[in-house]
Amino acid sequence: AAADPGDSTQRSGGKPRGRRHPDQFTSELWTELNSLAGCSESEDGQKGAKGGAPEVSLEEALMRLAEFLSLQLGAEESCGTPSDPGKPGEVPPLLTVTSQLLALLAWTRSPRGRQVLLQGTQPACPVQPSNLDGSLSQEESSSQPTPILDEVPGDETQEHQPPQLEEEQRAWQRLEQLILGQLEELRQQLEQQEEELSRLRLGVGVTDSEKRVQHLTLENEVLKQSLSLAQDLLLRWGPGPLARAQQEEAGALLELQDQLQEAQDTTEALRAQLGVQEMQLQGLRGALQQLQQETEQNCRQELQQVHGQLAGLRARMASLRQGCGDLRGLVSTFTQSCQGSLSEAQGQVSWALGALSAGGARTQLSEGQQGPPTGCAGRLLELKGNIRVLCRVRPAEGIPSSLVSMEPGQGGTITTCYRGRQHRFRLDWVFPPDASQEEVFRQLEPAVLSCLQGYSVCIFTYGQTGTGKTYSMEGPPEDPGIAPRALQLLFREMGTGGHHHVTLSMVEIYNEAVRDLLATGPPERLVVRQGPAGQGGIQVTGLTHWDVPNLETLHQMLSLGRSNRATAATVMNQHSSRSHALVTLTLRAASPSCAQGITGTLHLVDLAGSERVWKAGVASTLQRDPNGARRLREAQSINRSLLALGGVMAALRARRPHVPFRDSQLTRLLQPALGAGTTAVLLLQISTRTEDLGETICSLKFAQRVGQVELGPARRRRAPRSGTPSSLSTDTPLTGTSCTPTPSPGSPPSPGPNSCSGLTLEPPGDLPP
Template sequence: MFSTRKTWDLGHAHTLQELWKKDLSLDESAVDFLMSDGEEGSAFIPLQSSVFPCQSMTSDQPEPSAPHNQQLLVQALQEKVCEFQARLLSEEAGRKLQLQRLRQSHEQHVREKLALIRSLQDVVREQEAQLRKGEAVDDLFLNHTSVTPGTIRLGTPVEEKSRLQEELLLAQDRLRCRDSEQQATISRLRAQVEDLKEKLLLQAQEVNRLRSELGATDLEKQLEILVSENERLKQELTQAEGQGACPARADCRHSQDAEALRCRLAQREAELREEAGRAAELEGQLEEARREAGELEGRLGQRLRDCQQALARQAAQAPHVKYVTRTVEVESAQSKQALSEAQTRNKVLEEQLASQRQHLRELEGQLHDSQRTCSQLRAQIQMYEGEMERAQGQLEAEMQSLEEEKNRVIEEAFIRAESEMKAVHENLAGVRMNLLTLQPALRTLTCDYNCLKKQVQDFPFMLETAISEAKQEICQVIGEVSSANQELLRKYKREMTLRKKCHNELVKLKGNIRVFCRVRPVCKEELDATEAKNIVTFDPDDDAVLHLSHKGKPVMFELDKVFPPQATQEEVFHEVQALITSCIDGYNVCIFAYGQTGSGKTYTMEGVPDNPGINQRALRLLFSEVAEKAPDWDFTITVSMVEIYNETLRNLLGDNPNEKLDIKMCPDGSGQLYVPGLTEFTVTSVEDINRVFELGHMNRATACTNLNEHSSRSHALLIISVTGVNSTTGHRTAGKLNLVDLAGSERIAKSGAEGSRLREAQCINKSLAALGDVIHALRSRHAHIPFRNSRLTYLLQDSLSGDSKTLMMVQVSPLDTNVSESLCSLKFGQRVRTVELASAARKQAENSSASSSPTHDSVELDSPPVTPVPIPSARASSLTTTPMPMARPSGSTRRKLQQPIPGKMKLTA
């Protein structure tokens, strides 16, 4: 609470730096170091600095909180004093502004009242003029009608009758004029009464507003002002207590401050009295306004009474008019009737006059009510004034009690400050001893600091040098590692190429089935689906490895070749074209596509018109190879198409596609299979191929399921037979190329097959299961191979029995919704890849050297050159010196394609 301490030198107050230099013998650098963290509190409050000579010294003592709190309290008190002074000034400005607004409002009300008085005076003058005009009209009428009955009888009856009629008409006109004037007067009076009522209501509202502004509002303002003054006096009292506790050398200055505060307090009290006087003046002005309003109400009442008296006088003159009209009624019935009508109208006017009088009485009652309300408001104002006087008395009593409390607190604070000052003097000696012992330690710390500072300045250069050396070493190591990696990658690729070459040689020697895999791309509808997720990844360094994510774990599959989704039809055909051309040399070749429904088998084998698949590309390749070997060789290419639908063979190129076919053994004892009644076409150009494919596609069974919009519901086989004759040597070759588009396996729950679709799916799954059983028996080298369990396996017996080059294209979907089917297809492909068949044999008429082969210059890329091979006895029995290219029993039919007529394809036998 106190910001000053007693010192030993009352004449001069030394600062903390001077005391340290003088009493502790500290040099300038040590004093600056100690003052670096303690000078922020040297100007804590806006008093003279000599009042606080010991503040910084006491900050290191065990009990520094009390003096510091005293200083904070003094500063807070001074801030509050400034705040209250600002609030007082703002309140005074607001009060002056309010008084100015009250004066302006009062002047405005006075002007409105004067204008109202002038308007009422004008109305009264207008009514008096109308009354005088009415009296003059009545006098004139009486003067014209004041003749006696004897005078009326002096003229002739006709003249009297005409004169009376004229006077009657004149009287009626005047009566009508008078009635209209009375009606207009009554309307104006009613309007004036309504205006008076509205003005009285406005006056009452204004009185209420003035009462509220000068009553409750002023009382609340006065109470707020008094409360603020009370708080300010409390703050000044507390400050005076702090100043009273100062040492003896500051008593004079503090007494001056206290005297100044008392002067300001007296000044504020005088200002309060002036404000109270101004408030009383405003109250007097309000009373004056009320008195003027009462006088105005009296004058208005007097004017109303005068108007009522004038109306009464007008009503009293009506019987005289009736009497006059009666005196002229004696001679004419028509005049009598007019008189009765006038009397009726007069009665109506009297009733209206009575109602107007009643209305005036009601207005007088309302005026009396307004006067009573004004008197009640005056009583309330007097009551509020009494309450203000009582509040003033209570405030004075509270001020007296606060003054006594102030004196008591000052005495207690003075005693407490003396005891604290003694404790400060006792702690000062200990502080001096501590400072003497800390000075050597300070010098040591200063030296250590300078050394560390120098090391820190040198550290960035050392760090930059170390970083540059580390960068050089890292770059050198990275370059060496990159060179080593490039060399390892080159060696790895070379070894991979060699391994593939050796593997192909081994596959050829063992007669293994080659297995390729093609991953179809994701279609637009699947991309839009929220659950679509790609689960297939590829090895960038090995095109024979594929990874499938199943249940969060990657599963690796190694095949002969893997085609990613972006692989084109040309790339796929490039890998199989060497296998296709070997059928010209007399080999049996089989390529079949396997996979679930909707995985892209038909697209790979057949393609679309502008991007054909393996089938059409294979025939074009055969045409080009045959054309290159002419005229030394003469080749014949025949094509037949068959499908297996619900375990039934159907001839897709025949006249009756629904005709059931069967598989028979050749009767020549060669052991080969053939299909009696199967239609074959000899093709020589691409146009022939297109017509054959168009006819076959038109007859093939397809349907829509939940998994595929154009699902193949049967196994389709394209059988291409190539026979060649060397025109020079007479050497003959016979080869066969089977291109099989298997129907897709499907789950009934996913495809939603019902009825005939369900039976088709069951037959498809049964035939594919039979194919799996054949593959398992071949892998296990069973003595019995169950080829006859299904039409499909029975028809593919030549391709799977070791006398053929076979390739299986596994089609898979990359989506996680088909992960189970993709996993089964890839596992089946791996099992097929391990099947070892006998080496394929060429079908030729006699042993010959490699140079006699028609494709000596275009040997299969992944196999060694062909050498003469002895024909097995089972196969040689079917060939003679001039054999047919293929055993064709009498049941088979061969047709040639002719140019079809428009709209229909024509086939000739």
């Protein structure tokens, strides 16, 4: 159409073509198109003539295609660079390719092409591809087969088909290669043209308006891109910038809130962990503290155990030492005893010889009866010579406590359970609550009788207030206690022969003041002092010694002394003895033929109650009782003196060189009774009441300590040959006032201070000041 514009106009049906058709096509292409069109028309025309169907011919199709292409090219060129019509090779590559495609299409619609296609072989291109400029190369021209435009008969075609097919295949391959090459070139040219187009659009050959249009186009494109970007952003980020900002802020705020919440959650979690760790730490601290306490407690317990074991070892060691010392003492004592017995036997022999020489056989017999005892009992008493501890349990007023149990009898025990700890005390003898006064005295009888043999015996009762000390010592008239029974026994043993001079003294220690309970006048405070050097013992200035001719007089005097004794009502005992009472009975052989008679002494001591001050209720009555202060002072004094007695016992037990007898008036007066060679019997009175348990244990401990005291073997005393009352043995206690025997044994003093007129009391003129 480009080569023949007139035909093209005619064939295009007078329709206006594009503004810029290509001015020329390659002649070969056009020829081939025409030939194809002719073939098609020859076939299709016959069909059309025969059938008369209004089919579009290939030419028409080509024309339409060309028109379409021209329109496309025009549209393309309107935006691109105007081509130069006089310039060969400026044919748009698209047209070239299109022409090739059209040629191929025409061939496929040709009979040969159809035949080839029907035979299933590859089609052979009947057209020769052309270069862009429409000229074939020499080589290709020479090898280019001649197009077969006429229809070949079937048989001949069958015969010549193989070589033709080969040629067509080769042509087709070349065409294909050519098309591929042209397509590649087309692509390159397109790229070049697009580059050039863009360059030209921005540069040369473009008017200001076009440039403006181009710029505007570019700006438009940029704006479009911006718009699409904005739309994308809008779609992505929200409806508007402000809202987005708010939303961003809200988002940021939410994010911050989330972070804050997260931080708070983290803080809470950390706090919870911290709390747990603090609790764990607290628990560990508590466990550590508990462990420390347990460790400390265990250490203390172990330390206490070690201390206890150490104390036990020390006590055992001291006991062993003491036992060793006792054995030594026994050995030496036995030797001394043997010597003493020998000398005593010599004395008895000489005494008997003297009696015989005096010619009194009856007298000899009588004096022989008064002689020193013989036999195992006396020897045992001499060898033992220490303190015996007896314990008497007071009958319970109510139900007896189960916390105190006992094994009565000789070597009996008292077992207490106090504050979870058990204490067991072994004593020389334990009297059960139902023991009678007679049973008690029976155990004291040998000691009492030994006084007649010249021994010094001290029997004292010790214990808490109300436990029966006075009861045991004095006893009621219908059931007399130790003192009446002892005196009765002694007088019975002495008989009525008048061979003994019996003197009695009775003092009390009240608030550390020594008072004579048998004084004729008002009781005065006596002075206790040490005896003259070399004589030993003590002297009590102003103390009266009464000669006791018979038992009746003795009882009367004892009643007198008892009535003078200080008593008071305490919470624990309505008739509590608030003083220590000491009764001393001196038995001196009074035979004129016995110049060197023996002198025995019996000390009966009723100690005051050993209860604690607060327990006596004295302190509690200080505010109400006007005599409360006095009661308190009494209790303090009693306790102080008993404490001094304990100190003396401890020193004696430990065999210390110094025994603190001077610590109290009680120990001072008891010094002769607790001296070497004396016999002492402690009668401990205890209560089984639960509330008295502590005091009972204290008393038992004291008694146990006393029982460990060694006083050495008992020794008998001898009176000087002069035999005057004032020349008593220096060991004799309470030697202060000389006494004159009553003129007649049958005239005892009547009880009471005013009834002493019958007695001749010698004033203490011969006593040292």
